[in-house]
Amino acid sequence: MLARLPDSAQNDFSADANNVLRHRKPKGADVKLIIATIKPFKLEEVREALTDIGVRGMMVTEIKGFGSQSGHTEIYRGAEYAVNFVPKIKLEIAVSSSMADQVVDTITKTARTGKIGDGKIFVLDITQAVRVRTGETNDDAL
Structure with missing residues (x-):
């Protein structure tokens, strides 16, 4: 048979558990994944700009x-046809949270042409990153 804690003790435990969960930093939360789609002819220019700011x-x-x-x-050859899917380049870049905005x-x-189809950028939290060769994790794995 399970012992029941007094109501005051249960409330203290619930408050402590909620407080710990609210303040606990998720594993790897200091790493972001940036997914960007750009026009193919902009790839080299974007790569150079990212290298210049320290993206490795x-x-x-x-x-x-x-x-x-x-x-x-x-x-x-004189025939009109529809191109339903447009060629794009997808970049996936893992960076520290402090670098994500930059x-x-x-x-x-760098990728902007001002015309339709310039692309999209998504920023996601990475819960864990591991460098396979060394076993380094999260920000150290970048």
Whole structure:
């Protein structure tokens, strides 16, 4: 049979548990993942700008997609056809939280053409990062 704590003790325990959960920093919370989609011809310019501000690595993927532009039409050998998915480049960059705003600003300024389809940027919290070779974790793994 389980012993029941007096109501005053239960309230103290609940308050302490809530306080610990509210103030506990999530594991890896000091690392952000920035996912950006940009126009392909802007890749080298963006890479150089990010290297200049201290970004040490990124993953690059060629993708196709559409947003508000919903594709476009092109003419090839006299025939018009619809291009529903537009070629884009996806960048994935893991950085410390303190650098995240600077990285977003740099990508925004460098990738902007002022025309539709310039891209999007998403910033996510990383719960854990591990460098496979050394076992370093979180900010040290970057």
